[in-house]
Amino acid sequence: MGAEVLTVEHVAFRYAGIPVLRDVNLRVEAATTVAVTGANGSGKSTLLHLLAGVEEPAEGSVRRRAGCRLALLPQRTSGIDALPLTVAECVQIGRFRPRRRLNRDDHAAVSTIMERLDLVHLARRRLRELSGGQRQRTLIAQALVQVADIYVLDEPTVALDATSRQRVHDLLAERVRAGAAVVYASHDDADAALADRTVRLAGAVEYTITDAPV
Ligand SMILES: Nc1ncnc2c1ncn2[C@@H]1O[C@H](COP(=O)(O)OP(=O)(O)OP(=O)(O)O)[C@@H](O)[C@H]1O
Numbered sequence: 436m437g438a439e440v441l442t443v444e445h446v447a448f449r450y451a452g453i454p455v456l457r458d459v460n461l462r463v464e465a466a467t468t469v470a471v472t473g474a475n476g477s478g479k480s481t482l483l484h485l486l487a488g489v490e491e492p493a494e495g496s497v498r499r500r501a502g503c504r505l506a507l508l509p510q511r512t513s514g515i516d517a518l519p520l521t522v523a524e525c526v527q528i529g530r531f532r533p534r535r536r537l538n539r540d541d542h543a544a545v546s547t548i549m550e551r552l553d554l555v556h557l558a559r560r561r562l563r564e565l566s567g568g569q570r571q572r573t574l575i576a577q578a579l580v581q582v583a584d585i586y587v588l589d590e591p592t593v594a595l596d597a598t599s600r601q602r603v604h605d606l607l608a609e610r611v612r613a614g615a616a617v618v619y620a621s622h623d624d625a626d627a628a629l630a631d632r633t634v635r636l637a638g639a640v641e642y643t644i645t646d647a648p649v
Pocket residue numbers: 450451455473474475476477478479480481482510
């Protein structure tokens with residue numbers, strides 16, 4: 436196990452005063468995977484938003500290791516369909532930096548991830564012209580092409596067929612072997628079982644953390 440990259444302590448979160456999470460504690464180390472599971476509405480997306488800094492906790496703290504880079508695949512991404520982006524452009528966005536052109540490494544990383552996720556033949560298609568699974572693969576590619584220390588992915592394999600799921604898990608395993616931490620939400624027990632640790636949310640008041648058997 437590596438150094439801690441994310442530390443969640445006594446976190447509570449409420450939407451308009453309605454409790455969603457209470458007293459959540461979690462430590463995520465480098466080179467590990469954590470699956471966040473639980474029923475619809477149990478707070479998985481909310482927890483991931485807190486980890487990524489999209490939301491702030493009402494109580495407690497979420498600390499990311501200083502200087503650590505985080506890539507997020509949100510669950511709700513419909514806004515991007517309104518943009519006239521091709522698949523290739525959408526993946527390239529993962530490598531954009533202010534005031535800097537994409538360099539050779541960026542283009543190589545984009546090509547590689549598009550090959551690995553079987554997107555090359557779709558490169559010039561607009562996002563809104565894709566099937567659900569093709570669109571999801573494109574957004575996963577945009578997240579995984581980023582150079583990050585923590586990948587936070589909300590239901591990354593939803594809408595994917597078995598081959599694509601396996602490809603995504605292979606890519607995640609590679610990121611973890613390279614030292615990154617991966618946190619993903621999932622409804623699928625088989626998907627969750629691939630993680631080193633599972634956080635099961637059970638509504639506003641309960642959660643459990645389970646380490647995978649070694
Ligand atoms: N923007 C919001 N405003 C108010 N309530 C919200 C908001 N977003 C989520 N909620 C509520 O917070 C709770 C947790 O939602 P969240 O999306 O985190 O659950 P989830 O476990 O990711 O669900 P799912 O499995 O359906 O994706 C739910 O009861 C939901 O109705």
